[in-house]
Amino acid sequence: MSSYWERLDESLRPSVIASVESYERALPELVRVTAEMExxxxxVMGEADDAPLFITSRTKSVESFREKASRMVAAEPDVAPALQFPEPLRNLxxxxxxxxxxxxPSENAQAANLIKRRRSLFDCRGDREKDIGSIESGTYGYSSRHLILRTIQNDVVRAYQEVLDPGNKHSGSYLFECQIRTVFAHAWSEIEHDIRFKAQDPRAWSPYFDRQFTATAAMLETVEQAFSELHERYETVTSFWDADGEGKVSLTPNRIKAVWQTLLPHVDRKADDDWGWAAELVAAHGLTKTIDLAALLQPEIISNVRKALDHRYSPGPDRLLDxxxxxxxxxxxIELTAEDASADQTSRRDSLIRRHQQMQRYRKSLGF
Structure with missing residues (x-):
């Protein structure tokens, strides 16, 4: 594949060669700068509420530096060729x-804000969401937060600057890039970079690759959204067990509805929004807090009830809670919620007694 270096105008080669030689000479110290930044x-990330999965770093290779330093601005008639980065050691x-x-994805913003608040270490000189335009245009691409950070009076940076430009006084300030992205976006971008940008022969490229990358980016967004929703549900469910927080919230009809729809969204076929009946049922047993309802709506209990009663039809919320x-x-x-045994009509009591007997037989069969 033709490279920027191979296409570089001869008049610009001496400048690029000089920059590459300086970069190569100072590279060992720059590697130390990279390790220091990581x-x-x-x-900084040790202070994050949600610690990142991992942190990596890399120093641009000599070959990669030469390629970028060899980029020229678009040619114009009667205008001498010029470099896009005339002083790459300063411009890049x-x-x-x-x-x-x-x-x-929600952790990206948290990480960026935490970094930007550490002004004693870094001065943020740039902050952008890569590919945010793809959302506005209705297309797909991986999302990544890109920060341009400047170090503050860093001694490791000073050592690098001394090798690059000996004899002068140096501030220890240096611009570098920090990318923040999810593990899914990271995997996608790494694979895309290997295929799209490292291809050895442009003739081997197929439009179908672009189509596949777009399709996988769409799937990536769906997967990230699903995991985000799963995380939010997990946070909500665990909060129900916080006896000093959400767990102590009173069981009003609307609260019962919210807890039920979070824990049992597949059992919600009520025709109306009246959950007053549920509040009355649980209150009869002194269940007045969210944590009480969460303890009742446990999968093991529900499974036992379903097996014991062998429902002909899947019960709705009212029947299942009962x-x-x-x-x-x-x-x-039965005594707290059914009619009095001496009443003329005892349909509810009769139903509860029948179901209770089924439950007792089931328990006996299991040796409960």
Whole structure:
């Protein structure tokens, strides 16, 4: 594949060669700068509520530096060829790169904000969401937060600057790039880079590759959204068990509805939004807090009830909650919520007694 270096105008080669020689001479110190930036980033991320999966770094290779330094501005009639980066050692901000790899998209913003607040270490000179335009245009591409950071009076940077430009006084300030992206976006971008940008022969490229990359980017967005929703549900469910927080919220009809729809979204076929009946049922047993309902709506209890009663039709919320309370409280549930035994009509009591007997037989069969 034809490279920028191979296409470089002869008049510009001496300048690029000089820059490459200086870069190669100072590269060992720049590698130390890279290690220092990764170490500082680990220090910063150690304070994150959601620690990143991992942090990596890389120093631009001599070959890669030469390629980027060889880029020319678009040719214009009667205008002498010019370099896109006339002073690459000063103009390029990606010679040192750090990557912070997160689990979920929401963590990208958290990580970026944490980094930007560490003003004693870094001065943020640029912050952009790569490919944000793809969302606005209705197309797909991986999303990555890109920060351009400047170090603050860093001694390791000073050592690099001394090798690059000996004799002068140096500030220890240096621009480098920090990318923050999810592990899914990281995998996608690494594969895309290997195929799209490292292809050895442009003739081997097929439009179908572009189509596949677009398709996988769409799937990536769907997977990330699914995991984000899963994480949000997990956070909500675990909060129900916080006896000093969400767990102590009173069981109003709307609260019961919200908890039920979070824990049992597949059992929600009510025709209306009236959950007052549910509040009355649980209150009869002194269940007044969210944590009480969460303890009742456990998969093992629900499975036992389903097996014991062998429902002909999948029960809705009203019937299932009634059965769960009957399983937990037995005869007491009947006495607290059914008609008086001496009443003329005892249809509810009769139904509860029949179901209770089924539950007792099931328990006996299991040796409960």
């Amino acid at each position: 170490s500082l980033m680990r220090q 901000t990606d010679m040192v790169g750090v990557r912070v790899i997160t689990t979920l 059965d769960l309370l009957l399983w937990q409280f037995g005869q007491r549930h």
